[in-house]
Each structure stands twice: as C-alpha cells, then as structure tokens.
Amino acid sequence: MPAKTYLITGASSGIGAQFARSYARRGINLILVARRLDRLEALAAELRVAHDIEITCLDADLSDRAQVNGLLTRIKEMNLRPDGLINNAGYSLAHTFAATTAKQQLDFIEVCVAAPTLLARELLDHMLAQGFGRIINVSSMVAFSPGASGHTLYPAAKAYMLKFSRSLAAEVAGRGVKVTALCPGSTESEFQHSNGMDAVLKTHPARFVQTAEAVVEAAIRANEAGREVIVTGWTNKLAVFLMTYMPDGLITPLIRWGARKYQIEE
Numbered sequence: 001m002p003a004k005t006y007l008i009t010g011a012s013s014g015i016g017a018q019f020a021r022s023y024a025r026r027g028i029n030l031i032l033v034a035r036r037l038d039r040l041e042a043l044a045a046e047l048r049v050a051h052d053i054e055i056t057c058l059d060a061d062l063s064d065r066a067q068v069n070g071l072l073t074r075i076k077e078m079n080l081r082p083d084g085l086i087n088n089a090g091y092s093l094a095h096t097f098a099a100t101t102a103k104q105q106l107d108f109i110e111v112c113v114a115a116p117t118l119l120a121r122e123l124l125d126h127m128l129a130q131g132f133g134r135i136i137n138v139s140s141m142v143a144f145s146p147g148a149s150g151h152t153l154y155p156a157a158k159a160y161m162l163k164f165s166r167s168l169a170a171e172v173a174g175r176g177v178k179v180t181a182l183c184p185g186s187t188e189s190e191f192q193h194s195n196g197m198d199a200v201l202k203t204h205p206a207r208f209v210q211t212a213e214a215v216v217e218a219a220i221r222a223n224e225a226g227r228e229v230i231v232t233g234w235t236n237k238l239a240v241f242l243m244t245y246m247p248d249g250l251i252t253p254l255i256r257w258g259a260r261k262y263q264i265e266e
C-alpha cells in the first residue's frame with residue numbers, strides 16, 4: 001500500500017509540530033503549513049533524517065483567504081493529494097471584544113473557522129473517492145464553556161470546530177473517512193506567548209498542563225478508533241463533565257470567576 005500523506009496546519013510550533021513528529025513516526029508523508037517557513041524547514045530536516053518520509057513545507061497566512069486558495073492551488077500543482085487533514089492552526093485574542101479591532105476579529109475567524117472549513121471542503125472529495133481519509137479538527141475544552149470575559153470569540157470558534165466535526169463525521173460515516181474534534185485543555189506550546197499572556201501566566205500559572213505529545217497521541221488514537229470527540233486528560237474530562245451537567249446557574253459564575261485572571265483587561 002502506498003504511503004499516506006497528511007496536511008498539518010500550524011506545524012511550526014506546539015501541537016501542530018507534535019502532530020508532525022507523531023505522524024512521521026508512523027511513516028506518514030507530510031505537508032506542513034504555517035507562516036514561519038524557516039521553522040517548518042528545520043522541523044522537516046530533522047524528521048527526514050529520523051524517518052524515511054517525504055515532507056513538503058508550504059508557507060501560508062491562513063487569515064488571508066487568497067493565500068488559503070493559493071495553498072490549495074499549490075498542492076494541486078505539485079500533484080499532492082492529502083489523505084489526511086489536521087486543522088490545527090489557531091490562536092486567541094486575549095483582550096476583551098471592545099478592545100480588539102474588527103480586522104483582528106475577522107482575521108481570527110478566517111484562521112480558526114473559515115480556513116479549516118475551506119480546507120476540509122476542498123480535500124474531502126479525494127478522501128471520499130478513495131474510501132480513506134482522516135480529519136482532526138483542533139477544538140478545545142472551552143468549546144463546552146459558558147463563555148467568560150476576554151478571549152471572547154475563542155469558545156465560539158472552538159464550539160464551531162466541535163459541532164462541524166460531529167456533523168461531518170455523521171455525514172461520512174461508513175465511507176472510510178474518520179473525523180475527530182480534539183478538545184485539549186492547557187497544553188505546552190507557544191499559545192500563551194502568541195496571545196500575549198506570558199506576563200499573566202507568570203502571576204497565575206495554569207494548572208494541569210499536558211504535554212503536546214500526550215495530547216496528540218490521544219488524538220491520533222481516538223481518530224483511528226473512529227471517535228468523534230476526544231477531551232484529553234482526566235482533569236479536562238472532569239471539567240467538561242461539570243460544564244455539561246452542572247446547572248447553568250452554578251457553573252457559569254464558577255467559570256467566570258476562574259477565568260477572570262486569564263484575560264487582558266484593556
């Protein structure tokens with residue numbers, strides 16, 4: 001059987017880079033996507049030495065719809081036909097809604113909602129035609145949260161990724177394509193650096209932080225097993241259970257009290 005090829009967005013750091021490492025170990029060829037091409041090339045060089053696989057690195061700013069379409073065109077022109085898609089690229093806007101511009105908000109929606117949708121749409125046909133496909137959409141445990149001040153669009157975008165994954169999984173069930181929403185909690189990565197939360201986390205360190213490797217290995221196992229949703233780590237599972245089943249009048253104030261220190265006020 002020829003080797004499979006998976007496309008991973010946001011592979012230049014954190015969870016995406018770990019997806020590259022974990023799939024490389026499994027002999028999967030890779031298409032790595034992010035803005036920082038130098039990071040992708042360095043990771044690819046390391047993985048090519050360790051594993052006998054083909055890796056293509058493509059730079060694209062996923063907040064720019066033209067670049068997402070350009071990425072799809074480049075993939076086609078290179079005769080690459082991804083058998084798997086890991087929609088991982090993402091970040092959060094830590095400030096309040098009023099303190100972020102409309103451009104920042106729409107860019108966020110392009111990266112975290114529109115680009116994953118467009119990539120899944122355009123890459124799905126090949127997966128369905130050949131009767132094999134793997135899609136992992138990186139959501140978050142906050143997809144289950146009632147929302148809190150700061151990071152305003154983040155739970156909404158991650159809830160979209162969760163619901164989109166579940167509906168798509170239902171549609172393609174039995175056709176060889178497995179779709180999973182990955183819902184991690186705090187995970188070691190550059191996430192808190194890219195959203196400017198470094199200083200906040202120095203005073204209020206996040207608890208129950210998982211390694212990217214633990215998160216990604218759980219995600220791959222769940223996807224292979226055909227599970228639609230994976231919440232990683234027992235503390236996150238407990239939190240999701242409480243957010244789902246506790247009365248709203250109890251869980252909402254609790255979440256908002258806990259989250260108040262993890263926003264940037266102005």
Ligand SMILES: NC(=O)c1ccc[n+]([C@@H]2O[C@H](COP(=O)([O-])OP(=O)(O)OC[C@H]3O[C@@H](n4cnc5c(N)ncnc54)[C@H](OP(=O)(O)O)[C@@H]3O)[C@@H](O)[C@H]2O)c1
Pocket residue numbers: 009010011012013014015016033034035036037039060061062063088089090091092111138139140141183184185186187188189190191192194
């Ligand atoms: N870390 C956590 O605690 C946590 C928890 C739950 C869910 N998540 C989710 O996990 C995913 C990965 O985040 P991470 O924690 O690994 O953070 P990270 O280390 O900051 O990685 C984010 C990745 O997204 C890429 N990216 C950001 N904006 C982009 C853009 N405009 N165009 C293309 N690529 C872009 C970055 O690449 P470039 O900068 O090179 O473009 C980078 O590779 C995200 O969807 C995040 O929401 C993270």
